[in-house]
Amino acid sequence: MTFAKTLLRLGSLLSLATAAQAAYAIQDSFDQTNFFEGFEFFSGPDPTNGFVKYTTAMQANGSSYAGYANNGVYLGVDYETKNPLGGRPSVRVNSKKTYTKGLFIADIAHQPAPKCGQWPAFWMFGGPVWPLGGEIDIIEGVNMGTNTTYTLHTSAGCTFSQDSFSSGDCNAPGTGTIGCGAPSQDTRTFGDGFNEIGGGVFAVEWTSQAIKIYFFPRTGPMPDDIAGDAPNPAAWGAPAASFSGGVCDIDSHFKDHQIVFDTTFCGDWAGKVFSDDPVCSAKAATCQDYVANNPEEFRDSYWLINSVKVYSESGSGAVRRRRFTA
Ligand SMILES: *[C@@H]1O[C@H](CO)[C@@H](O)[C@H](O)[C@H]1NC(C)=O
Ligand SMILES: *[C@@H]1O[C@H](CO)[C@@H](O)[C@H](O)[C@H]1NC(C)=O
Numbered sequence: 001m002t003f004a005k006t007l008l009r010l011g012s013l014l015s016l017a018t019a020a021q022a023a024y025a026i027q028d029s030f031d032q033t034n035f036f037e038g039f040e041f042f043s044g045p046d047p048t049n050g051f052v053k054y055t056t057a058m059q060a061n062g063s064s065y066a067g068y069a070n071n072g073v074y075l076g077v078d079y080e081t082k083n084p085l086g087g088r089p090s091v092r093v094n095s096k097k098t099y100t101k102g103l104f105i106a107d108i109a110h111q112p113a114p115k116c117g118q119w120p121a122f123w124m125f126g127g128p129v130w131p132l133g134g135e136i137d138i139i140e141g142v143n144m145g146t147n148t149t150y151t152l153h154t155s156a157g158c159t160f161s162q163d164s165f166s167s168g169d170c171n172a173p174g175t176g177t178i179g180c181g182a183p184s185q186d187t188r189t190f191g192d193g194f195n196e197i198g199g200g201v202f203a204v205e206w207t208s209q210a211i212k213i214y215f216f217p218r219t220g221p222m223p224d225d226i227a228g229d230a231p232n233p234a235a236w237g238a239p240a241a242s243f244s245g246g247v248c249d250i251d252s253h254f255k256d257h258q259i260v261f262d263t264t265f266c267g268d269w270a271g272k273v274f275s276d277d278p279v280c281s282a283k284a285a286t287c288q289d290y291v292a293n294n295p296e297e298f299r300d301s302y303w304l305i306n307s308v309k310v311y312s313e314s315g316s317g318a319v320r321r322r323r324f325t326a
Contacts, residue, residue, distance in 0.1 A: 023232060024312065026310075029307060031072070032071055032073060035308075041054070042260075048264060050270075051287070053084065082292070084292065101208070103312075105308070108139075116143050116287075117265050120140070120264075121139060121263075125258065139189070146190060152179055152211065154176060156171045160245055161245035201222065202214065203216075214236055230311075261305070
């Protein structure tokens with residue numbers, strides 16, 4: 001190898017190293033300065049049949065269910081009205097933009113504190129017909145739950161071999177309604193355990209090869225680059241959940257996702273298991289009775305979001321190709 005060639009080679013390797021660190025570049029950032037420009041209110045009937053009335057942007061702002069507060073984005077519910085007609089007023093917002101693959105980082109200060117009948121979620125999904133575009137659930141739980149369950153839902157033909165599932169089939173039990181879930185073994189990921197430490201940061205890395213979910217509690221350790229413009233999840237250690245291996249063409253099962261935050265009540269999950277929960281079933285005959293009659297219980301049923309950032313893969317592919325042709 002000539003001296004010139006060696007230099008050239010060295011140059012490519014150096015740019016490769018730089019590119020590997022900058023594999024993700026910031027695409028969108030939503031926080032207290034612009035969140036409601038990038039997210040819209042969903043005010044239709046709850047697709048999960050909850051005892052909830054999702055409000056419009058104007059209703060939510062007028063009744064202080066949503067707005068900018070405490071240097072973040074507040075998304076709450078009605079905690080004053082007894083027997084609200086048609087369901088307890090609440091908020092469901094989704095990103096106006098849709099995303100396919102990328103790195104999604106949400107810094108959250110507070111989640112709805114667990115209550116009987118409640119079902120909060122931070123999730124992503126693609127249309128037009130569920131579950132064809134796939135769904136990624138990052139924070140989700142019901143009633144007095146203590147840990148999040150990371151779950152994917154897909155159409156048939158997507159099975160991962162990761163070992164922390166009861167079933168790796170994301171279409172389980174055949175309609176996608178159970179999906180493939182990885183229950184977190186960390187009480188700091190959900191509800192009171194999360195709120196007591198001032199929350200933390202969740203990240204989803206979605207590539208053609210894997211969907212990985214990370215959680216970093218506010219109390220640390222937190223990666224230095226997580227709030228920056230070019231985070232590198234490859235250096236973050238093991239994710240909290242990794243959906244990989246097995247037989248799943250991620251590119252055909254997951255696409256065009258909106259990012260969603262909501263709080264619903266009762267319905268297809270919280271309502272279904274209400275009577276199985278010894279604490280909740282002792283409080284009221286039905287889920288709806290409890291949610292309708294105890295507004296004051298839902299004062300802490302709010303999200304406080306510091307930021308949601310979306311990053312896309314950048315440049316590294318081009319640099320890698322250069323290395324092989326040099
Ligand atoms: C809510 O309404 C108030 C008063 O009209 C306005 O100043 C504020 O910007 C609105 N908030 C949002 C998030 O739109
Ligand atoms: C929640 O996490 C704790 C550890 O923090 C664990 O002991 C417990 O079994 C988990 N609960 C569930 C339902 O997985």
